[in-house]
Structures are given as C-alpha cells and as structure tokens.
Amino acid sequence: MKTVASFALPSRVLHWVMAVMILAMLLIGVSMASTVGADYDRLVALHRPLGSAILVLAILRLGNRLHTPPPPLPRDLPPVMKLGAHASHVLLYALMIALPLVGWGMLSAGAYPIPLLGQSVLLPPILPHDPMLWAWLRWTHTVLAFLLFGVVLAHIAAALFHGLIRRDGVLRSMLWREKP
Amino acid sequence: MKTNAHATLASILRWLGVVALPAVLMLSFLWAGGWLTPSRLTQAAMLDALQKGGGMQSGFRRNHAKGICVTGWFDGNGNASILSTATVLQKARVPVIGRFALAGGLPYQADAPGKVRSMALRLSPSDGQEWRMGINDIPVFPVGTPQEFHDLQLAARPDPTTGKPDPARMRAFLTGHPWLQPAMVQIGQRTVSSGFGDDTYYSLDSFLLVAEGGTKTAIRWAMVPVQPAVPDGSHANDHDYLFHQIIDDIHAHPLQWRLMVTLASKDDAIDNPSKEWSQDDRQIDAGTLTLTGIESEENGACTGITFDPLVLPKGIMPSADPILPARSAVYMRSFYLRSGEHPTAPAISHEMTIPSANAKDKKS
Numbered sequence: 297m298k299t300v301a302s303f304a305l306p307s308r309v310l311h312w313v314m315a316v317m318i319l320a321m322l323l324i325g326v327s328m329a330s331t332v333g334a335d336y337d338r339l340v341a342l343h344r345p346l347g348s349a350i351l352v353l354a355i356l357r358l359g360n361r362l363h364t365p366p367p368p369l370p371r372d373l374p375p376v377m378k379l380g381a382h383a384s385h386v387l388l389y390a391l392m393i394a395l396p397l398v399g400w401g402m403l404s405a406g407a408y409p410i411p412l413l414g415q416s417v418l419l420p421p422i423l424p425h426d427p428m429l430w431a432w433l434r435w436t437h438t439v440l441a442f443l444l445f446g447v448v449l450a451h452i453a454a455a456l457f458h459g460l461i462r463r464d465g466v467l468r469s470m471l472w473r474e475k476p
Numbered sequence: 477m478k479t480n481a482h483a484t485l486a487s488i489l490r491w492l493g494v495v496a497l498p499a500v501l502m503l504s505f506l507w508a509g510g511w512l513t514p515s516r517l518t519q520a521a522m523l524d525a526l527q528k529g530g531g532m533q534s535g536f537r538r539n540h541a542k543g544i545c546v547t548g549w550f551d552g553n554g555n556a557s558i559l560s561t562a563t564v565l566q567k568a569r570v571p572v573i574g575r576f577a578l579a580g581g582l583p584y585q586a587d588a589p590g591k592v593r594s595m596a597l598r599l600s601p602s603d604g605q606e607w608r609m610g611i612n613d614i615p616v617f618p619v620g621t622p623q624e625f626h627d628l629q630l631a632a633r634p635d636p637t638t639g640k641p642d643p644a645r646m647r648a649f650l651t652g653h654p655w656l657q658p659a660m661v662q663i664g665q666r667t668v669s670s671g672f673g674d675d676t677y678y679s680l681d682s683f684l685l686v687a688e689g690g691t692k693t694a695i696r697w698a699m700v701p702v703q704p705a706v707p708d709g710s711h712a713n714d715h716d717y718l719f720h721q722i723i724d725d726i727h728a729h730p731l732q733w734r735l736m737v738t739l740a741s742k743d744d745a746i747d748n749p750s751k752e753w754s755q756d757d758r759q760i761d762a763g764t765l766t767l768t769g770i771e772s773e774e775n776g777a778c779t780g781i782t783f784d785p786l787v788l789p790k791g792i793m794p795s796a797d798p799i800l801p802a803r804s805a806v807y808m809r810s811f812y813l814r815s816g817e818h819p820t821a822p823a824i825s826h827e828m829t830i831p832s833a834n835a836k837d838k839k840s
Contacts (some may be wrong), residue, residue: 330788336801
C-alpha cells in the first residue's frame, strides 16, 4: 500500500511560504555578497527583514512540528533513506533558525545598525561590539548559507525522487490532502 | 520490445525530472553569485584593484589605511530640519567617533602634501539613527562609476621597477575616459591646506534629504574648518608630519568644522560624483562638529568601525549615485577581511598620541 497521510494544512502553508522565502533569501544573499552594483543596498535592505521573518516563521514552524507530528514515512522506505530524511530535516530546522541568528549576531558584533522596513525600526544588537567576532560570524554566515543551499537542493531532489521514481505518496503529502 | 523502450524512456524522463529543478537552482545560485559572469565587477575584483593600485597590509583597512581616531560631538542647529527629519540635523548635540586618514592601502606610508586626506565620522544620536560618512579633501571624485574606479586603480598601480605609476598607462586611461578630464584637473589644481585640522572635506557623493511630508532634496555636503585654513608651507622632513600636527592641534584646543549642506540646483548631476555642482547652489549651515579627543588606532574607538556611507539615519537616503552602493559593499568586505586578520602596530602609536610634557607646560 502506497498511501501516506498528508501534512496538516498549516504545516503545508508554512512549508511552501518558507520554501519561496528561503530560496529568495539564498539568491539575494549570494548576490549581495559579490556585487558592487546599484542593487547592493536594496538587496541588503531586503535581506534583513526577510531573514527576520524567516526566523520568526521557523520558530513558529518548529512549535507546529512538535505540536503536530508529520505523517510517518512509508514503511517500505529503506532505513538509510529514512535516516537521511530525518537527519536532513533536523539540519534544515537548525539552519533556518541559526542562519538569521548568526546574521543578526554578526551585524551586532560589527556595530552595524540593523534597520528593518525602511529606517524606522531598528533591531537591537544581540552581541557586544567585537570586530574579531564579527569576522568569525560573517564567515560562519557564508558557510552555513552554502550548507543550507546544499541541503535544500538535496531536499528538493529527494522530494522529486519520492514523487517521480518511488511514487510513494511522500511528495504528494506536502502538496494536497488525499481524498478519502 | 516497444513497451520496454517506452518504459526506459519514461524512466529517463522521470530521472531528468528529479535532476532538472535542483540543476536550475544551482545555475541560478551560481549566476547570482557572479560565478557565471567573470566580466561582472565583484567585491573581490574591487579589492584586488585597490591592492594593486594603492597597496595593502594585512589587518588594516583596504583603503585609507593610515589613520588616527578622534572623538567629539556634533551640534545640530536645526537649520536643515525643514528638509530632513534626521535626528542628527535637529537642534541637539550628539556624540561623534571619527577618524582622519590618508588615502591608499599602505598604513606606513609617509605623509605628503599631495596625498588625499579623509575625515570619517559616526554621529550617534540616542535614538540609534546613526549617520556615518567618509569624506575627502578633494572637490570631486575622480570617477563616476565603480568600473571606472576599478580601471583607474589598475592604471595607477605602481610599476614594480620604478615604484611609481606608469605614465603611459595613466595616459591611456585618461585618453579612454575624456569625460573625466575636468575632474582630474579640479583635483590636481585644488588648494592644499597645511594639515588635517584646517582642511575641507567633501561628501563627493550625493544624498537625498527626506522631509516630514516625504519631499526629497538632493544634497552634497562639506565639513568646512572654523579654524583658518593655512596654505601648505614648509614642514620638517617628518614621515608623519600631518599626524603629529593634528595630535598637537587637538591637544592644544578643540577643532571645529561647520557642516555646510549644498542643495542641488536643476543642472547639477545627482548620480555622478565626478561632476562639479554649480557655484551658485544654496548652502545651509546645518551644525558644528567639535573634535576634542585623539587616540591611536591601537586603542581608539574608531578602529572597530567601518565608516560605510550608506549607514544613514531616517531622513537621509542614498541618491542614485552608483559609487555609493559600491563603497558600501567594498567597505563591508574590507571590514570583514581586516577584522579577521592580526594587524601589526599602526604607524601612529599610542605613545605618539599622548600629550608630551612639553605641550602640557605650554598649556598651563
């Protein structure tokens, strides 16, 4: 039997909203970290509120995940794949929360003001002003972002593998509710 | 046979489906990061050009590397408050951390009259709406775009045999950029003052003041010394004469500058810092900067700060000047790199900034 129960609606909405935000965030991030073009400051100005929103949503989502456990994986899925699925999900949650925090922390340590939405709202610093710490966190932010991008690609490939090769209902469980 | 072929084809297509989306995303990521377009100017290319053109020393700023920290305050007088809601432009006093420096990436270079001097400031009002600036004692910027800046650095790079820029390479740059000729002439013919303390520093880039109702006014500004400007005269054969002088000056008495805001008129170029503005533009005296403290970069508060010109308060916005985002991006990367390195002692040491016993006697 290849029936996998679907994710609850709030879980699916959170997943797809964040999928778009995180992909956009990764592309904005890698672009602003290299460019000297006219869009640089606009990209940075977008990166900060988007990252803050991802942090808030990721915490909500972690609560939702603990409150509403996901449907179990197909029973016939090889143990190695099950392990990979669980490990990658733990990593995705950890990075969704850690990356914005590292970004916030690094700007704090670099003594940068952290404006959100125009210049009206400033985020308070969460770390003391420390240039060495800024450099270390700036480096960490890059490394974690590359790691997140890699895990996201693996996640997408795995989802498509479930949907197109195994056709075991795992991809569908995040798309729509199975008609009973 | 036929059904077998069909099954194989379908399987291949399905596997392509699995790979296609990650591959497209990977390509988008590489494109966004500039890896697929080697001709596109990147932060790394800009730092490389700065290093070739002006030198580089690990642990120091990638440009304006030789400097000294100063402290003081800024008294806004409210004259510009009708044009901008920025708290720094209201009638109030805000603390200032600043830095004087020489252009170029070499922190141990000798002072010389012709070298470009800069003033960098961080104005920190209590509401957190900081205003940072890095301003220079040249009347206009030598170039109008990041690409031109990059190319000028490479053209001006010292010839390894002579240690001086290759005149032929500079000529080639100027011939290729005839529109920069007026800026080069204005910079070359500027009046050079005796030191940091009697120098005028210009924003070069244009910004927008934003008023209460949202009206935007394009501006440039300058810090104009209150103390009289003395023309560059004879000075002892002193490797650090500019820095010795500013140390003595500030220990002797506070130094002051007026923040003169110039409002753009119709024909002024807002998006090109190499273009001079009209001499008839309206100016507003927006406040007074007072500097009272001076410290070596060894222990000074300016060392851990990057004077990113796009750290702006609410009420001041960047213009479309393309040099501004490039500066912001390159300052960030310079700050990132140098903060992770271990600097050697700066040329202007802590001992040099302590008031000498001699100077104390003179004051009392």
